Amino acid sequence: MKKKLKNILLIFVDVLAINLSFLIAFAIRFDGNLMGKLASQYVPIYLHNALTLTLIKIVIFYMFKMYNSLWRYASIEELIQIISTSFFATAGSVSYMFIMQNHLPRSIYILTFILDIIFIGAVRFSYRILDKIKEKSILKRTKFKRVMIVGAGQAGAMVIKELKNHDELQSKPIAVIDDDETKLGKLINGVPVLGDRYHIKKIAEKKKIDEIIIAIPSASKREIKEIIEECSKTKCKLKILPGVFELIDGKVSVKEIRDVNIEDLLGREPVKVNLEEMSHYLKGKVVLVTGGGGSIGSELCRQISNFKPKKLLILDIYENNAYDIQNELKRSYPKLNLEVLIASIRDRKRIEEIFEVYKPNVVFHAAAHKHVPLMEANPQEAIKNNVFGTLNVAECADKYGSEKFVLISTDKAVNPTNVMGATKRMAEMIVQAMSKKSKTEFVAVRFGNVLGSNGSVIPLFKKQIANGGPVTVTHPEVTRYFMTIPEAVQLVIQAGAMAKGGEIFVLDMGEPVKIVDLAENLIRLSGFEPYKDIDIQFIGLRPGEKLYEELLMDEEGLKETQHNKIFIGKPLYIDYKVLEAQLRRLKELIEGDREELISHIQHMVPTYKRIS
Numbered sequence: 001m002k003k004k005l006k007n008i009l010l011i012f013v014d015v016l017a018i019n020l021s022f023l024i025a026f027a028i029r030f031d032g033n034l035m036g037k038l039a040s041q042y043v044p045i046y047l048h049n050a051l052t053l054t055l056i057k058i059v060i061f062y063m064f065k066m067y068n069s070l071w072r073y074a075s076i077e078e079l080i081q082i083i084s085t086s087f088f089a090t091a092g093s094v095s096y097m098f099i100m101q102n103h104l105p106r107s108i109y110i111l112t113f114i115l116d117i118i119f120i121g122a123v124r125f126s127y128r129i130l131d132k133i134k135e136k137s138i139l140k141r142t143k144f145k146r147v148m149i150v151g152a153g154q155a156g157a158m159v160i161k162e163l164k165n166h167d168e169l170q171s172k173p174i175a176v177i178d179d180d181e182t183k184l185g186k187l188i189n190g191v192p193v194l195g196d197r198y199h200i201k202k203i204a205e206k207k208k209i210d211e212i213i214i215a216i217p218s219a220s221k222r223e224i225k226e227i228i229e230e231c232s233k234t235k236c237k238l239k240i241l242p243g244v245f246e247l248i249d250g251k252v253s254v255k256e257i258r259d260v261n262i263e264d265l266l267g268r269e270p271v272k273v274n275l276e277e278m279s280h281y282l283k284g285k286v287v288l289v290t291g292g293g294g295s296i297g298s299e300l301c302r303q304i305s306n307f308k309p310k311k312l313l314i315l316d317i318y319e320n321n322a323y324d325i326q327n328e329l330k331r332s333y334p335k336l337n338l339e340v341l342i343a344s345i346r347d348r349k350r351i352e353e354i355f356e357v358y359k360p361n362v363v364f365h366a367a368a369h370k371h372v373p374l375m376e377a378n379p380q381e382a383i384k385n386n387v388f389g390t391l392n393v394a395e396c397a398d399k400y401g402s403e404k405f406v407l408i409s410t411d412k413a414v415n416p417t418n419v420m421g422a423t424k425r426m427a428e429m430i431v432q433a434m435s436k437k438s439k440t441e442f443v444a445v446r447f448g449n450v451l452g453s454n455g456s457v458i459p460l461f462k463k464q465i466a467n468g469g470p471v472t473v474t475h476p477e478v479t480r481y482f483m484t485i486p487e488a489v490q491l492v493i494q495a496g497a498m499a500k501g502g503e504i505f506v507l508d509m510g511e512p513v514k515i516v517d518l519a520e521n522l523i524r525l526s527g528f529e530p531y532k533d534i535d536i537q538f539i540g541l542r543p544g545e546k547l548y549e550e551l552l553m554d555e556e557g558l559k560e561t562q563h564n565k566i567f568i569g570k571p572l573y574i575d576y577k578v579l580e581a582q583l584r585r586l587k588e589l590i591e592g593d594r595e596e597l598i599s600h601i602q603h604m605v606p607t608y609k610r611i612s
Contacts, residue, residue: 007067010067010123011058011067013123014057014058014061014066014120014123015054015058017116017119017120017123018053018054018057018058018116019050019054020115020119021111021112021115021116021119022046022050022053022108022112024111024115025107025108025111025112025115026039026042026043026046026108028111029105029107029108029111042104042105042108045102045103045104046104046108048102049096049097049100049102052096053093053096053097056089056092056093056096057089057092057093057116060085060088060089060092061085061089061120064081064084064085064088065081066081066082066085066120066124078124079121082117082120082121082124083117085120086113086116086117086120087113089116090109090112090113090116093109093112094109144170144171144172145169145170145171145172145210145211146172146174146207146208146209146210146211147163147171147172147173147174147209147210147211147212147213148173148174148175148176148177148200148203148204148207148209148211148212148213148236149173149175149176149177149188149191149212149213149215150176150177150178150197150200150212150213150214150215150216150227150231151176151177151178151214151215151216151219151241152176152177152178152180152183152186152188152193153178153215153216153218155215155216155217155241156176156178156188156215156216157188157189158215159173159213159215159241160173160176160188160189160190160191161189164189171211173189173191174191174207174209175191175192175193175194175203175207175209176188176191176192176193176194177193177194177195177196177197177199177200177203178193178196179196179197181196184196194207197226197227197230198230200212200227200230200231200233200234201230201233201234204234204236205234209234209236210236210237211236211237211238211239212231212234212236212237212238212239213239213240213241214227214228214231214238214239214240214241215240215241216241217241224240228521232520232521232524232525235529238524238525279304279306279307279493279497280497281362281403281404281496281497282304282307282308282309282362282493282496283307283308283309284308284309284310285309285310285361285362285403286309286310286311286313286358286359286360286361286362287304287309287311287312287313287360287361287362287363287364288313288315288354288358288360288362288363288364289301289304289312289313289314289315289364289366290315290316290345290363290364290365290366290367290393291315291316291365291366291367291368291408292313292314292315292316292322292325292340292366293314293316293318293320293321293322293323293324293325294316294321294366294367295485296366296408296485296488296489296492297314297316297325297364297366297367298321298324298325298328299485299486299488299489300364300366300489300492300493301314301325301329302325302328302329302332302489303486303489303490303493304364304493305329305332305333305336309336309337310337311337311338311339311358312329312336312337312338312339313339313341313354313358313360314326314338314339314340314341315341315343315345315354315367316340316341316342316343316367317342317343317344317345317367319342322340322342323340326338326340339358341354344389345365345367345385345389345390345392345393346384346385346388346389346392347392348392351392351393351396352396354396355396355397355399355400355402356400359400359401359402360397360400360402361402361403361404362402362403362404362405362406362496363393363397363402363404363405363406364406364408364492364496365390365393365394365405365406365407365408366408367385367389367393368385368386368389368390368408368424368427369381369382369385369386369420369423370410370420371420372412372418372420372421375418375419375420375423376418376419376420379419379594379597379598379601380590380591380597382419382420382423383419383423383586383590383597383601384590385423386420386423386424386426386427387423387426387427387430387583387586388583388587390407390426390427390430390431391430391583393405394407394430394431394434394442395434397438397440397442398434398437398438398439398440401439401440402440403440403441404440404441404443404496404499405431405434405440405441405442405443406443406444406445406492406495406496406499407427407428407431407442407443407444407445408445408492409424409427409428409444409445409446409447409504410424410446410447410448411446411447411448412424413425413427413428413446414446414607415607415608415609416605416607416608416609417608417609417610419598419601421608422601422602422604422605422608423601425605425607425608426601426604426605427444428444428446428504429574429579429604429605430579430583431443431444431502432444432502432504432572432574433574433575433576433579434576435501435502436501436502436573436574436576437576441499441500441501442499442501442502443495443496443498443499443501443502443503443504443505444503444504444505445491445492445495445504445505446504446505446506446507446569447483447488447491447506447507448480448482448483448512457480457515457518458518458522461518461519461522462522462526464534465522465523465526465528465534468534469533469534469535469536470534470535470536470537471519471522471523471534471535471536471537472536472537472538472539473515473516473519473536473537473538473539474515474538474539474540474541475515475538475540475541476516476538477514478514478515478516478541479512479513479514479515480512480513480515482513482518483507487507488507491505491507491566494566495566498566498568502572503568503569504568504569505566505567505568505569506566506567506568506569507566507567516536516538519536520536523536582600582603582604585600586600586601586604598610
């Protein structure tokens, strides 16, 4: 009903505009003397046909859908519509007058055509003008975010346009930053380019910026890291447009703009492998993932599911995690042949039963205890799980003819200073020793800290920030290598394909990151200022914790692979009979004297240097 009333009002205004066009056209043609001798020959003709001429034009306006458009969004397309409609309306008037032998000067028709465009256009575009006035009035009363865009390219221009078109975001583009000097002082969709990345802090303060959006999808990870570091000097909230590999269709929408993640601060490109090429050994095979409900294990299950295994076996002692990944995979891969096995890798009889029934072709061994302080306090449990649990699974893989066995290891196994690292080194030794006597291809994959994994530093920091702080860091100089969960899993799958037996695969993870820098950046990304809004406290190194982690032992050396980010530590000779005897003695000592147990661990892993 409201729409009909608006259209009736618009038609009434058009009737006035059409006749006003004729009257002004006559005034122009006859120099304002409508009562003169010459004018008196034509004005009566117009007056006699005015109703019909008006009706013709209104009908043509209706046919050209001049009463259907949403004129508050009028743009160049609507202007073209007005011009073309006015042309045909004038042509219709001329045709009618010619048929009726009622002649008017040709200039009258030309003038009315021009005046129709002006008046009809003015009426339509007044909707948009009034809407803009109303919008500005609302904005004056509304608290909106002042936004800086980093990147004056196509993506930046589209972000500005999107922000202007989405009032509900209550965001106003104020300034653009770009390193291209030729763009300085130019306008991008009406927003000025005010400086390069090194002016971000100064401009943010001067223009009272609330939020910064980084819109350079083609930038390298290192460049993004540098820009984020400059942005972090401000108190602004940071957001980022995903990289070009994430924007497949090349379109930019406010939906794609996301918060800056801590991964953006790694400063290196994500490791990419050709999984299609390297995962041929998974297709049509029975694949077992121990610890399949954990951070690494569950991501392994997700990626393996893409390659159509004959059956995927998820083994975990913790039923809740296993249940979650089971439900997720059932939704995502309804045709996947999936089975969840609740079992402990410590239970040799149960593991033997599983291998006898399912005979897995490929085993990914991710089950382990990994928390350094907890394992330092409970060394017996670390040994039972990480050493003898690995031995159980590895020996069953050999006995039941598995083709490949991939151990998930850690940089903490290199020159270990804690029980957890030492037990993971023992697990590597088992794998290297087994490879010498087995047809199964045994391999270990060694990497650093995994961002976002259970028990990693990032979730802990986020919880501490959410609670108002303080954020606890062990030491101002402590550094760690970091990678993302998908990267870690891709390396694991790649290693399985490359395995020939006994290797330890190592990922080039770029430069190590200071944990205190990570904490400060995470606080800033959360919209706070370190040491002011959220404090950082140094609590001292925990038992067995290193300042710096390593990825390779000196004696292992490095060998390049076809992948420029993946290296192989050469297989070390480990006598299986000697290792067997050492493991038997280790088992005897588990329930005995703790110091004697630690002493035997040092004997088995000579690079283990205890820190207490």
